Amino acid sequence: DGGITQSPKYLFRKEGQNVTLSCEQNLNHDAMYWYRQDPGQGLRLIYYSQIVNDFQKGDIAEGYSVSREKKESFPLTVTSAQKNPTAFYLCASSTLLGGGAADTQYFGPGTRLTVL
Amino acid sequence: AQSVTQPDIHITVSEGASLELRCNYSYGATPYLFWYVQSPGQGLQLLLKYFSGDTLVQGIKGFEAEFKRSQSSFNLRKPSVHWSDAAEYFCAVIYTGGFKTIFGAGTRLFVKA
Numbered sequence: 001d002g003g004i005t006q007s008p009k010y011l012f013r014k015e016g017q018n019v020t021l022s023c024e025q026n027l028n029h030d031a032m033y034w035y036r037q038d039p040g041q042g043l044r045l046i047y048y049s050q051i052v053n054d055f056q057k058g059d060i061a062e063g064y065s066v067s068r069e070k071k072e073s074f075p076l077t078v079t080s081a082q083k084n085p086t087a088f089y090l091c092a093s094s095t096l097l098g099g100g101a102a103d104t105q106y107f108g109p110g111t112r113l114t115v116l
Numbered sequence: 117a118q119s120v121t122q123p124d125i126h127i128t129v130s131e132g133a134s135l136e137l138r139c140n141y142s143y144g145a146t147p148y149l150f151w152y153v154q155s156p157g158q159g160l161q162l163l164l165k166y167f168s169g170d171t172l173v174q175g176i177k178g179f180e181a182e183f184k185r186s187q188s189s190f191n192l193r194k195p196s197v198h199w200s201d202a203a204e205y206f207c208a209v210i211y212t213g214g215f216k217t218i219f220g221a222g223t224r225l226f227v228k229a
Contacts, residue, residue, distance in 0.1 A: 040222075042206065043160075043206070043219040103148065104150065104162060107161070108159050
């Protein structure tokens, strides 16, 4: 079955530590995205990538970093510089970036990160 | 700035009653419109989407939505709600020539027996 997987489902981090969230897709999608979701605030875009080895900052990129070494993988690192990292993180992918009809985003199941 | 508004933070309906969730988008180029549903602790699932053509769009799980350009609205409807429909619903838009999906803040649906 094609889809998007995220791991782990739950992640606990001590203050001052970096953590990496995994996102893998086997949909052969070109574009991938990371969102942060906080209660009552909807989704906020952290980073997105159109193509391998290229990515762009979204609305709230500070304290986060990404890489796109393979088409199917787009890991997100939450660094110690992120002041309030406790949130639900969602990864998504789509076939084409550019406002076309194919830009429908499909989402993974999410990772809940808690900073202790 | 382009935006999506879901005026209702939460709605409670009785099981078997009809449902309408409101969504308004800011004026702009021809929009592509989406509704997603999210169960607690889960990712977002696409319910339906509108790109062009018939303004009444059918989706999964018995949902439909109607695009009204004159009102900049894309309201989601279901004629008879089931308890399993309790979830959070997000409206989203992409504008032609843009790349970014803009999400509303969501409406949480509660279903009472």
